[in-house]
Amino acid sequence: xxxxxxxxxxxxxxxxxxxxxxxxxxxxxxxxxxxxxxxxxxxxxxxxxxxxxxxxxxxxxxxxxxxxxxxxxxxxxxxxxxxxxxxxxxxxxxxxxxxxxxxxxxxxxxxxxxxxxxxxxxxxxxxxxxxxxxxxxxxxxxxxxxxxxxxxxxxxxxxxxxxxxxxxxxxxxxxxxxxxxxxxxxxxxxxxxxxxxxxxxxxxx
Amino acid sequence: xxxxxxxxxxxxxxxxxxxxxxxxxxxxxxxxxxxxxxxxxxxxxxxxxxxxxxxxxxxxxxxxxxxxxxxxxxxxxxxxxxxxxxxxxxxxxxxxxxxxxxxxxxxxxxxxxxxxxxxxxxxxxxxxxxxxxxxxxxxxxxxxxxxxxxxxxxxxxxxxxxxxxxxxxxxxxxxxxxxxxxxxxxxxxxxxxxxxxxxxxxxxx
Numbered sequence: 001x002x003x004x005x006x007x008x009x010x011x012x013x014x015x016x017x018x019x020x021x022x023x024x025x026x027x028x029x030x031x032x033x034x035x036x037x038x039x040x041x042x043x044x045x046x047x048x049x050x051x052x053x054x055x056x057x058x059x060x061x062x063x064x065x066x067x068x069x070x071x072x073x074x075x076x077x078x079x080x081x082x083x084x085x086x087x088x089x090x091x092x093x094x095x096x097x098x099x100x101x102x103x104x105x106x107x108x109x110x111x112x113x114x115x116x117x118x119x120x121x122x123x124x125x126x127x128x129x130x131x132x133x134x135x136x137x138x139x140x141x142x143x144x145x146x147x148x149x150x151x152x153x154x155x156x157x158x159x160x161x162x163x164x165x166x167x168x169x170x171x172x173x174x175x176x177x178x179x180x181x182x183x184x185x186x187x188x189x190x191x192x193x194x195x196x197x198x199x200x201x202x203x204x205x
Numbered sequence: 206x207x208x209x210x211x212x213x214x215x216x217x218x219x220x221x222x223x224x225x226x227x228x229x230x231x232x233x234x235x236x237x238x239x240x241x242x243x244x245x246x247x248x249x250x251x252x253x254x255x256x257x258x259x260x261x262x263x264x265x266x267x268x269x270x271x272x273x274x275x276x277x278x279x280x281x282x283x284x285x286x287x288x289x290x291x292x293x294x295x296x297x298x299x300x301x302x303x304x305x306x307x308x309x310x311x312x313x314x315x316x317x318x319x320x321x322x323x324x325x326x327x328x329x330x331x332x333x334x335x336x337x338x339x340x341x342x343x344x345x346x347x348x349x350x351x352x353x354x355x356x357x358x359x360x361x362x363x364x365x366x367x368x369x370x371x372x373x374x375x376x377x378x379x380x381x382x383x384x385x386x387x388x389x390x391x392x393x394x395x396x397x398x399x400x401x402x403x404x405x406x407x408x409x410x
Contacts, residue, residue, distance in 0.1 A: 117325060117326060117327075118326065120322060120325040120326055120372065120376055121322060121323065121325055121326015121327050122322075122326055125376055125377045125378060128377055129377050129378065129379055132377075132379070133379065152380070152381060153381055153382075153393070156373065156379050156380065156381055156382040157382065157393055157394065159369075159373055159379055159382075160366070160369040160370045160372075160373040160374075160379070160382055160394075161365070161366055161369050161397070162369065163368075163369040163372045163373055163377070164364075164365040164366050164367065164368040164369020164370065164371075164372065165365045165369065166369075167325065167365075167368045167369065167372065168361065168364055168365040168368055169365075171325055171330055172330045172333055172334050172337075172368070173330060173334065174334055174337070174338065174361050174364055174365070175357070175361065176357060176358055176361055177358075177361040177362065177364075177365055187406070188358070188362055188401075188406055189362065189365075191400070192366070192397045192400070192401075195396070195397070196393075196397075201392070201393055
């Protein structure tokens with residue numbers, strides 16, 4: 001890890017000041033919303049905030065850490081990502097569902113739900129979109145891209161069911177979905193996710 | 206149809222004045238949110254607004270019309286309800302999906318999406334919940350209650366997929382779901398809805 005002293009020895013750009021952290025967050029939010037997570041480079045964010053890129057890393061760590069800070073996510077998405085990565089393809093629906101619902105239902109989950117709610121209500125949809133597609137579901141899209149080119153459709157459909165489950169369970173409180181155990185949700189909803197991820201999308205029913 | 210003059214001949218309660226319409230809307234919003242659509246009587250709403258029940262009917266028509274006014278819905282839900290009622294049980298998923306997506310994509314649909322967005326963002330979830338369960342899906346719940354007692358689970362799961370589709374397509378703009386034709390959505394999503402409505406929920410995949 002570097003410390004703030006390192007950054008101050010560099011170019012004439014703004015060193016760390018009380019407003020620096022917020023300036024980086026503002027610049028990052030704008031870039032992520034504009035071009036998405038993948039295309040928003042730390043360099044371009046640093047330039048927009050008029051600071052050295054090293055200072056961005058110093059304050060926030062990786063680009064993914066910076067994104068988590070931008071959307072004020074109180075839960076580390078790696079908890080979900082690790083569970084998904086470890087899941088065999090034919091059980092991906094169940095593993096994804098268990099990992100995500102466990103996060104929602106955790107102490108930090110309320111904050112994540114509140115952040116989502118704020119975006120739906122009036123925030124920037126591009127931030128949620130890039131979070132879902134470029135961070136949470138990026139590796140999944142690659143793994144389920146069979147036949148080739150179908151990965152995007154598969155993860156978008158998967159996202160639609162997961163988003164609806166989040167809204168029904170955590171925001172609208174639609175029973176019995178709001179009170180179901182994770183096991184019950186898996187019984188009912190994992191087959192939907194598994195079909196979207198690896199099933200025949202054209203004509204089964 | 207009655208006219209405002211009729212109501213003025215009745216009890217000592219407040220006759221129609223410029224603030225009456227809003228007072229009825231406010232009272233109705235509170236009652237619907239508190240006890241749901243089914244249990245909120247016109248009589249109790251009128252009492253809370255301190256007007257004659259006839260005046261509520263005069264201003265708003267039926268209780269369903271009043272609810273539509275409360276949530277500022279720019280689309281008549283009967284368009285969806287009629288399509289659902291006419292659908293054979295084994296095609297209910299497809300008919301429901303077609304009817305609802307057609308409304309979302311209609312000129313009035315943007316207003317409906319905006320109303321939904323406002324509720325998710327900070328409004329009263331109870332209003333959306335009672336709209337979905339006590340108006341849109343009430344008849345469906347009765348029809349799909351097989352085995353007996355499963356109807357509530359079936360419509361809640363159905364609602365979760367429809368809500369997620371709404372958010373993905375109309376709010377977050379997740380491609381390719383956002384741009385799919387209704388026919389493509391039917392191909393991909395109707396099997397999910399049909400399984401939730403009439404399929405085996407325990408163990409198929």
